[in-house]
Amino acid sequence: MSQKVSLIRGDGIGPEIVDATLSVLDALGVDLEWEEVRAGSAAFEDLGTPLPEETLLSIGRNEVALKGPLETPVGTGFRSINVAIRKHFDMYANVRPAQVLPGVETRYSDVDMVTVRENTEGAYSGIEHTIPPNRAAAESIILCTRWASERIVRYAFDYARRVGRDKVTLVHKANILKETNGLFLEVGQSIAREYDDIEFEDLIVDNMCMQMVMRPERFDVIVTTNLFGDILSDIAAGLIGGLGLTPGANIGANASMFEAVHGTAPDIAGEGIANPTALMRAAAMMLEHLDYNDEAQQLEVALNTVLKEGEHVTGDLGGSATTSEFAKAVVGALR
Ligand SMILES: NC(=O)c1ccc[n+]([C@@H]2O[C@H](COP(=O)([O-])OP(=O)(O)OC[C@H]3O[C@@H](n4cnc5c(N)ncnc54)[C@H](O)[C@@H]3O)[C@@H](O)[C@H]2O)c1
Numbered sequence: 001m002s003q004k005v006s007l008i009r010g011d012g013i014g015p016e017i018v019d020a021t022l023s024v025l026d027a028l029g030v031d032l033e034w035e036e037v038r039a040g041s042a043a044f045e046d047l048g049t050p051l052p053e054e055t056l057l058s059i060g061r062n063e064v065a066l067k068g069p070l071e072t073p074v075g076t077g078f079r080s081i082n083v084a085i086r087k088h089f090d091m092y093a094n095v096r097p098a099q100v101l102p103g104v105e106t107r108y109s110d111v112d113m114v115t116v117r118e119n120t121e122g123a124y125s126g127i128e129h130t131i132p133p134n135r136a137a138a139e140s141i142i143l144c145t146r147w148a149s150e151r152i153v154r155y156a157f158d159y160a161r162r163v164g165r166d167k168v169t170l171v172h173k174a175n176i177l178k179e180t181n182g183l184f185l186e187v188g189q190s191i192a193r194e195y196d197d198i199e200f201e202d203l204i205v206d207n208m209c210m211q212m213v214m215r216p217e218r219f220d221v222i223v224t225t226n227l228f229g230d231i232l233s234d235i236a237a238g239l240i241g242g243l244g245l246t247p248g249a250n251i252g253a254n255a256s257m258f259e260a261v262h263g264t265a266p267d268i269a270g271e272g273i274a275n276p277t278a279l280m281r282a283a284a285m286m287l288e289h290l291d292y293n294d295e296a297q298q299l300e301v302a303l304n305t306v307l308k309e310g311e312h313v314t315g316d317l318g319g320s321a322t323t324s325e326f327a328k329a330v331v332g333a334l335r
Contacts (some may be wrong), residue, residue: 002031004062005064005065005066006065007034007036007067008068009036009068010067011068011070012071012264012266013069013264013269019323020280023324023331024330028334029295030287035062039070039085041073051081059089065085065258066258067085071266082259083126087120091120092118092120092155093116093118094115094116094117094119094233094251095159095250097246098113098233099111099112100112100241101240101303101307102308103304103307103309103313105318106239106240108240112217113219116155116159116222116229117224118226121143121144122142122180122227123225128140128141144180144225149188153170153192156168157192157194159221161195166220168199168200168223169200169202170203171203171205171232172185172188172224172225185202208222212239213235216239241317242275242317243261244278244316247259247260248260260278272324273322274323275326276323276327281300283299287299309329313326
């Protein structure tokens with residue numbers, strides 16, 4: 001029986017990179033059935049809501065989704081639909097691997113880290129308001145529960161064990177945010193004692209930023225809060241050659257969603273020049289999640305072959321290929 005997957009094409013470059021990714025999945029011959037649903041700005045314009053009920057029902061039914069990036073209005077307008085979907089399905093672990101890929105020029109040759117970001121609370125809890133008159137002040141609440149902290153730290157350690165990684169670095173700001181980040185750190189230190197086969201350290205986030213650009217090779221699995229994970233994973237993407245390369249998985253107990261780390265790239269949307277690698281790698285993570293391990297491996301190998309040859313890469317990697325030319329090259333490289 002074919003596996004049904006909810007598909008959200010998304011905004012900006014979303015439809016372009018989704019088309020490219022679907023062409024490669026199609027060539028791989030995986031027995032997937034796409035259930036296309038809408039979300040984001042395009043859905044808002046056409047349907048009057050950025051997150052139609054049908055989209056949530058579809059993800060709930062299929063328990064797995066592949067998603068293009070979604071636009072979020074800055075400062076005003078509707079709240080992030082990405083955050084809303086992750087919270088609705090309690091997709092608590094945002095897993096973002098960043099490793100140097102063959103043929104991609106970077107400042108560093110030895111980066112291979114995975115950010116595991118708490119995805120449901122912290123500074124992104126959505127508990128915020130302004131204080132009158134005239135928005136004289138504004139408050140956002142950082143929420144940190146022992147339960148969610150335990151769950152994400154345990155996920156990071158179990159993930160490290162499962163994929164054969166040796167070290168977990170917990171990143172926090174417990175020197176200043178003594179209550180919320182203090183609790184996150186305390187939980188992390190206590191759970192670390194249960195995993196004596198995995199090295200553990202904790203770092204304050206400002207030091208972490210410096211260490212990541214000075215000695216990125218010393219990091220393996222990073223576990224951190226929602227806001228810090230959002231930022232640190234973009235730094236990690238920069239270390240390996242940019243946002244066009246970095247995938248992300250949102251893992252939950254009942255549903256999981258796979259996407260690129262990057263956004264809608266409005267500056268290049270519609271030009272057909274976006275790099276689809278990040279979404280293709282997210283699709284490989286999805287295949288692994290669905291136990292299509294061979295196909296996931298084939299996709300990674302084909303991607304690496306095209307990146308290494310360097311003849312059909314997109315502008316962000318110094319090439320001149322279009323999104324669809326890149327996808328054709330990946331299809332050609334599938335064994
Ligand atoms: N998960 C998501 O859906 C997600 C994630 C981040 C941002 N966003 C949204 O995306 C919109 C734009 O955000 P932004 O401009 O800050 O970040 P962005 O990631 O869209 O773009 C940042 C820079 O990276 C480049 N870039 C991104 N993806 C690329 C790709 N695949 N190939 C080549 N170049 C690429 C862009 O051209 C741009 O110069 C905002 O509305 C934001 O809320 C969505």
